[in-house]
Structure formats: structure tokens, C-alpha cells
Amino acid sequence: MFVPRKRPGYGRRGAALALGALALASSVALAAPVAAQAADSGGVLIPAPDAYADLADTLLSTSNNGVLHQEEGSASYLWTNTYNRRTVPVTALDGVPREAIFTQHDEYDRAAYATTVDGTTTITLVDVEKNTKTDLTLPQGYAHPRISGGFVLATRATGDGGHDLRVLRPSGTSTPYDVAVRLPAGATAEAEPVLYGGEYSSLVIRYRIGSTYGYGVLNGISGTVSALPVTGEASSFRITRDVVTWFTRQGGQGVRVLSRDRPGGTPKVVALAPKSADSEVTAYVVGRNVLWTEGRKGALNLTPIDGAETPRVLLTEFEQGLERSDSMLTALGRTADGTRAIHLFTVDGSGLVFDLPLRVLKPVKKADGSVRALGLDRGTVRFADALPESVRLYGKDVGTGLDPVAGADLPVFDDAAPGRFADGGDEGLARLVTDPDTGKDVLVTGDDPAKSGDRLPLPAAGGRIVDVSPEFLLYRAPGADGKNYVVDTARDKIVQEQPAQAAALDHSTLWTAQPNSSGTLIATDLRTGAERGALALQAGCVPDELQSNGKLIYWSCTGQDRAGVYDAAADLAYPAPAHDVLLGDGFLAQRVAGGDTVRLTGLNDDGTTADLGAVSGVKDTATADSRGVTWTVDRHAGKIAFVDKDDTVHVTTVQRAASALTVADSTVPAAFRPGDGAVWQARWWLSKPAASWKLTLRSRDTGAVVRTWTGTATRGTVPVSWNGGVADGTAAAGGYTWSLTAVPADGQGPSLRASGALDITGS
Numbered sequence: 050m051f052v053p054r055k056r057p058g059y060g061r062r063g064a065a066l067a068l069g070a071l072a073l074a075s076s077v078a079l080a081a082p083v084a085a086q087a088a089d090s091g092g093v094l095i096p097a098p099d100a101y102a103d104l105a106d107t108l109l110s111t112s113n114n115g116v117l118h119q120e121e122g123s124a125s126y127l128w129t130n131t132y133n134r135r136t137v138p139v140t141a142l143d144g145v146p147r148e149a150i151f152t153q154h155d156e157y158d159r160a161a162y163a164t165t166v167d168g169t170t171t172i173t174l175v176d177v178e179k180n181t182k183t184d185l186t187l188p189q190g191y192a193h194p195r196i197s198g199g200f201v202l203a204t205r206a207t208g209d210g211g212h213d214l215r216v217l218r219p220s221g222t223s224t225p226y227d228v229a230v231r232l233p234a235g236a237t238a239e240a241e242p243v244l245y246g247g248e249y250s251s252l253v254i255r256y257r258i259g260s261t262y263g264y265g266v267l268n269g270i271s272g273t274v275s276a277l278p279v280t281g282e283a284s285s286f287r288i289t290r291d292v293v294t295w296f297t298r299q300g301g302q303g304v305r306v307l308s309r310d311r312p313g314g315t316p317k318v319v320a321l322a323p324k325s326a327d328s329e330v331t332a333y334v335v336g337r338n339v340l341w342t343e344g345r346k347g348a349l350n351l352t353p354i355d356g357a358e359t360p361r362v363l364l365t366e367f368e369q370g371l372e373r374s375d376s377m378l379t380a381l382g383r384t385a386d387g388t389r390a391i392h393l394f395t396v397d398g399s400g401l402v403f404d405l406p407l408r409v410l411k412p413v414k415k416a417d418g419s420v421r422a423l424g425l426d427r428g429t430v431r432f433a434d435a436l437p438e439s440v441r442l443y444g445k446d447v448g449t450g451l452d453p454v455a456g457a458d459l460p461v462f463d464d465a466a467p468g469r470f471a472d473g474g475d476e477g478l479a480r481l482v483t484d485p486d487t488g489k490d491v492l493v494t495g496d497d498p499a500k501s502g503d504r505l506p507l508p509a510a511g512g513r514i515v516d517v518s519p520e521f522l523l524y525r526a527p528g529a530d531g532k533n534y535v536v537d538t539a540r541d542k543i544v545q546e547q548p549a550q551a552a553a554l555d556h557s558t559l560w561t562a563q564p565n566s567s568g569t570l571i572a573t574d575l576r577t578g579a580e581r582g583a584l585a586l587q588a589g590c591v592p593d594e595l596q597s598n599g600k601l602i603y604w605s606c607t608g609q610d611r612a613g614v615y616d617a618a619a620d621l622a623y624p625a626p627a628h629d630v631l632l633g634d635g636f637l638a639q640r641v642a643g644g645d646t647v648r649l650t651g652l653n654d655d656g657t658t659a660d661l662g663a664v665s666g667v668k669d670t671a672t673a674d675s676r677g678v679t680w681t682v683d684r685h686a687g688k689i690a691f692v693d694k695d696d697t698v699h700v701t702t703v704q705r706a707a708s709a710l711t712v713a714d715s716t717v718p719a720a721f722r723p724g725d726g727a728v729w730q731a732r733w734w735l736s737k738p739a740a741s742w743k744l745t746l747r748s749r750d751t752g753a754v755v756r757t758w759t760g761t762a763t764r765g766t767v768p769v770s771w772n773g774g775v776a777d778g779t780a781a782a783g784g785y786t787w788s789l790t791a792v793p794a795d796g797q798g799p800s801l802r803a804s805g806a807l808d809i810t811g812s
Contacts, residue, residue: 092701093430093453095445097418097692100436103389104410108381109150111371112158116379116391117177119147121413126150126160128177129408131393136408141180151196154373156249161196170194172201174219185225191215193240197247198374200269202230202254204242214238216252216269228272232256236263236274245286248374253277253286253293266293266312275312279305285332285341289376294339296321296332304332304339306354319354333370333378336396340378342367349382356400363394363404379407418696420668422465425683425690425700426472427738427764428453428794432698433465440464442480449738449764449794451707453688453700462498467677468513475519475766476503476538481512492522494538505541507534518554519714519734519766521575525549535559535575544575553595553602556714556734560584560602562592568604570595576716586615596632598684599713599736601652603632614652621656629674633682634737636661636704638689640675647680647691649703661703668692685737685765686795709798710791711736717787722811723773723780731787733767735801739791742767746807749784756780762794773809782809 105121115130117139125138126145142150142160149162160175172185172194187194191203201217214230232238236256243255250269255262264286265274281299288294293307302323305316323330323343332341337356340363342349349364364382366389371379378394384404389412393405421440422433428449433442444459462470462480469481476494484491489510495502509526515533516523522536526549533552535545551562557576563569568588572581586592590606597603605612605627612627614637629640637650645667651659668679668691680691687704714734721729731744744758744767758769767789773779784806791801 092699093445093447093455095430095432095443095455095698095700097420097432097434097696097698098441098443099414099418100416100438101412102415104413106381106391106410107147108152108369108371108379108391109147110152110160111154111373111379112177113156113373113375114158115177116371116393116407117150117160118381118391120410128158129391130178131405131407134405134407139175139177139180141175141177141182152371153197154246154371155198156374157199159199161199163194172196174199183219185217185219186223187217187225188227191217193242195242195244197244197252198249200247200250200252201225202242202244202252202267204238204240212238212240214242214254214256216267216272218269228270230254230267230272230274232274233258233263233265233276235259246288246372246374248288248290251288253288264295277307278316285330287332287334287372289334289372289374291376292334294332294334296330296341298326302326302330304334304341304352306334306339317354319352321352331370333372334376335378335394335402336376336400338396338402340370340380340394340402342370349380351402358401363402364392381410420679420692420696420698422467422470422678423681423690423692423698424470424472424677425681425688427683427685429459429472429764430690430698430700431459431465431470431472431478432692433467433470440466442470444478447688447700449686449740449762451687451705451795451797452702460496460498467672468515471514471517471522473517473519474522474538479514479517479522479538481507481514481524483510490524492524492536492538492541503538503541505536505543507536507543515552516554518556520557521554521559523552523554523559537575544578545573551592551595551604553597555597555599560595560597562595562604564591566591568592568606570602570604584615584617586613588613596630596684598632598634600634600708601632603630603637605630616652619654619656621654623652623656623658629676631676631680631682631684633684633689633704634686634708635706636682636687638680638682638703640667640680645669645694647689649689651704651706653706664689664691664699664701664703666693668694668696705797707793707795707797708736710739710793710801712789712801712803717805717807719806720808720810721771721773723809724811727772729769729771729773729807731769731771733789733803735763735765735767735791738762738764738794739767739801740794742789742791742801744769745788745790747786747788749786749806755785763791767791780809782811784808 107119109117126142127136128139129136145162151161158178164171170187174183190205193204195202203215204212216228217225220226236258245253252267254267264279265276267274283295283297285296294304296304303318303320307316319339328343337354338358339352346366348362349367351361365385366383369381380392383389390406390409416437419435420432421435424431430447431444442462442465446456447453471479477496480493481490490507490512492505493502512526515525522538524534526532531549533547534543537544553560559573561571563571568586570584574581590609592604594605602615607627610627612625614623614625626639631638635652639648646663646665648663649661651661670678682689689703690700712733713736717731742760746756788804
């Protein structure tokens, strides 16, 4: 399981925001800063989840006042008492092998272990509260001791090749009491005795009757055995002051309950309903109730024998239990809230079972989390956390306001790597997974890891997601002969294939660098495949990297150390560094070579630049390109995300001069004929998130409002479907106008206003 570390302060995590004015390292001269602005020191911190595992613990023995157990990380065996739930080491057991300690119940606070030296076996009884010892030495020839409550059951070989049973107990002298066990007529002892448990001097044992087994209650003082009415296979024998119980499927599966005050009576049958007819069932008795579990780490269920209780689940995951002769159960397991603990189940004065947690077992950290990939898009941050046995993709909602705010955790996905996941598409999170049969990549989209999502096999293995827009995804196959593929994620098909080259998506437009040019970019309409136009950068080189956020285009010729940013709408060009750069909304970020700093430069609307400071303490990485590994930006906002040296993810605002909210793309039919199931499908894609939106349809002739649609927050898409219905039937044929308004989620700039025409035909 995994458990996140507590949110630390900046002092421990060792990452801070450097506020000094730092110039971009580039061969391009920059304009003088207009207004230096310090990077915002606020933001959201998300420690990478560490690897935690259950603390190993084993119940060894119990008394009426506590439980002896062995816990991972403790040099001594531990004793947890039931009266104040205090845990102390039992130093008298230091050095005793685990396998030498008897698993048993002793009414007194004693644990027992066996040692054998030169053929002589000694049973040592340890007072766990006082850390004192008492020894009981078995006579020569006594073997395979079993113990319960200070009574030792052992076998002794007889001259005819058989064995007899002996029961011993301390006498206060060097010679213990030694009593022969008198089995029922026709019964013989096994070579190794089987002792199921005891209540004071009464011990439940097993013996042979011909080719089958018999079971009985041994009086440890007199040596007599009273046979139990057991038929067929049986297990889970328990004995308390009031009853003897066992589980069997013979004659109906369930627990047989035999009152000890009527040993010759007929056992009561408590029917159980295991899920499987041949599963292992373990049962215990607490008061007038059967507590039982099925299989390994199944739930601990309660089924009443009679009395006030009702059937219910006590533990959702049961690991181990030790029955006490006073009709209580010490159990190790997990409750519904996920807490793992040692529990004592007993009954109150009304006969109801209640749970006394004796010791909560907190998970133990096995490894530190390590972020290996990072993504940030319009209020969603995701990061891949690498642990020794797994890599998992975590996410968090950090809000769409001007400043990030810690919101809900997002569903966790298995496996992720740099360039293998991306947000920003209408179909949800895009991930590349490997087809186990072909070894090639498969594109999977969707935000729910429990669902398979849409899956599109891709033509290569080990590729990367280069870019993503609401409808499309740019995938690059690796290698010298690799290609670019544009995927229509809504229709799960490849719509463009081209040689690997600089390319970027701007909604439904694909920008590519024209070969053998001086920096000409070609715009292709991905819905039609037609060329929309060209943009001459006058770069003097063919860019090998492009980035776009809808308003700005970043280009770089890394080999010639040339780069820039172009605003086509305003016809403005900005200088830029050529290496390790990411484009945000109104700013550039660049990782400083050989350092732990990301420099920030604002891109002002008048074509000048501003020093926004830097973030420092960024985690080192072995990869040549740290973008999307230890730092990234939100190209639609003024935010940056980075990983510090302690693997905490930071999300903070670095550019507060946000762009205005606009319609970046749309598909709005200009005509519509209602009827026969027809639907007017209109969709607007916004340049950044909106807090709310409203679409109004009016008659072009009268101006009267015909229909209104409203919506709350959207990360970027406004979809409307309409069958032509209005309050009094169907909209009449004629001319209409639509108007869309939207409020920016970051509160920056005016509300969006867009409009258009719609002609309705037919009647």
C-alpha cells in the first residue's frame, strides 16, 4: 500500500524560489526587462508517495491478560497486555528461536519454549510480566512435546513399536507430575501428539481409531479421555469453560457446539455459508457466537449460536487468531477503515461482541518515492512515482484559478514514463501502453483506470506523445527512420503520417517545419487534411523543435543555436534560448545547464521581455532533457510544476499577466433541419478554462430568445447538442443568431463574447 508523506515545510524539502533577476542564456540578445517580477513563492506541494508495507507481526501465545507476539523491527519478543494495552519487550526470551516457542493459551502470564540438549528436552515457562523462568525437564525417551496452560503432552515409544501418551505438569520439584493418558478402548496414540488447545486441565487431543481419527477431551490431572461425538473430517477444535466446538462439513457444513455440562448430549449445529464447498474454514467461539473466516486473509465473520447478536463482519481482512479458554479471541487483522491491529474480541454484559484494539500496527516505509515524469495541463498535475516494484501515475486537481489550490486526488494509473502520458484531450488522459502480444504501443484514452477506455494500436514500439490537443494527438515513433503520426482521438484513427520533423498542435491545426526553407511553417487543417497557409519566420534555418499554445509559437534550431517566439496575431517576435525551453502562457521557462534552476522570462504584449526570476532546487536527472521529467509548464496558464530534491512536486504561478479568454477553435454548423432524430452538434474550444458559460439562441427577426444553455466550469470545451426542441414544440424555420459568453476561471481579462448565425430549415 502506498501512504503519502506529510506535507513538509520548505526548510526540510530544500526547494525555494530564487527571486534574483537572471538573464536567459542564449546567443540571442534580450531586450531590457520592463518590470522584473519575482516568481510566486506560494503554490501547491505534493510529496511523492513512498512505498509502505504492512508491519510483519505474528501472534505467538496468549494469557488471560495479554498476548505475546513477534513484530518486525523489534529486537525482542513483545508482550501487549489487555488491561492498559501497554507493550513491553520480553527480554527473557531474547535469543530463543521462533520455532522453539509454543503457540498456546495459558491462563497465567506465561510463554513456553523447548530446548533439547544431548537428547534431553526441557520446557521453559517464562513469566512475561516478571521476565522469570521455570524449567520442566522431560524424562529420557519423551518426545514431541506439545503444551497448553502448563500441561505438556508428549509421546514415549513402547517396546512393540507403538507409542503411548504422557501428560506432565510442574510439581514444584525437579521431577514433574507424569501421568499416563488412558485413551478410549480401541484407540492408539500417534507418534507425534496433536493438541488443539486447552481450558485449564482439559485438553482437546487427537488419536487413532483404526484407519481413522478420534477426538477427545483429556483430563490433564487424571489422564482420562472423554471421546467427542465427531464424525468425518473435522477441524478448528476449540474448548472454553462452557463448550467444545469444531467445524465439519459432514452432515451439513457448520460448527458443532457441545455443552461441557452435557458431554453425552447432541451437539448444536451452527450453519455457516462459506463461498466454496472445499475451502479452508477456521472458526472460533466468543461468548455465544461463532467467529469464522474462509481462506487466506478472508473476512472475519460473526454468526450467533443464539442470544442477542446478529450476523456481521468484524474484520475485513483476517490474518491470524488465538482462541482463549475464557471464550475470547485475540486476532490480527484489518478493519473496514484500513487500520491493521491486534484485536481482542470479547462480549459485554448483554452478550454482544465488542472489539478492543490492543495494538495498532502502522505500515512501515520500504522505499522513498521518486518522481520520474511530470505533466501539467489546465488545473491537472500528474506525476509518475517510481518505487522498487512499481511505477504509478498519480494526479491532483490544482484548480483553474490564477493561483493553484490543492484539490481532489485523481485516480491512480499503473505504469508511466516521460512522454508516455498527456492531458489536454477531450477523451481524457492519453497514455501509451505496450501490447503484450506485439510489443508495440497502444494509445489508451480515458480518466478511469477501472475502465479499459478507447484503445488504438500504433505502428511502433517505444514511441512518445509529442503533443496533444482536444481532438488530436501527435505521436512520434523512435529511431532514425521514425515517423510522426497524428491521431484523431475522438475517432481512434491515424489521420496524418509524415517523416519525423518539428511539429506542434494548435487545436485542429498541425504546424510543421517546411524542409529546405529558412524557417517556413506550414499549417494543416487536420479535419480536412488541407493546407491552411504558411508562416515565414525568417529564422535562417529549419526548426527542429516547435511548440504552440494557440497564441504563441516557439521555434528552435538547436544545431545553429537559434530560437524565437512569434505572435502571429500581433506580428511580434521575441528572442528565446534554443535549448531546454518550454512555452507557457506569456512566458518561457528554461532549465539552466548543469544547475538546479529553471529561469523564467515574461513575454509582454508589446514585444518586450521581463525577468520573472527563477525556481531553484529542481531535482537532478540523468536524462539529457529534463522537460517533462523534473519540471514542466502549463502552456495555457502562467504556472510551472517542478520536482525538488526530496521528490516533492511543486505547482506555482510564475506569470500573473494571463491572456484573455477566447474561442480558439470551433465546429458550429451554420444550418440545421430538425426532425428524424437530427441533432445540431456545436462545439467551441476555449483558449483557457472558464468558470461558467452561457449560449443563447435568438430569432434574427425579432430578437426573442428561443433557447438558452448554461454550464458551470469547463477546462476548455463547450459542447451543445440540440434536436430543435423549444418550449412550445420545435423551432420554426428561419434565421437565428447564437451568442456565447464565458467567464474566465482565472479572473483575468474580460468575459468571452462570441456570436454567429444559424439557419433552421424545414418545419
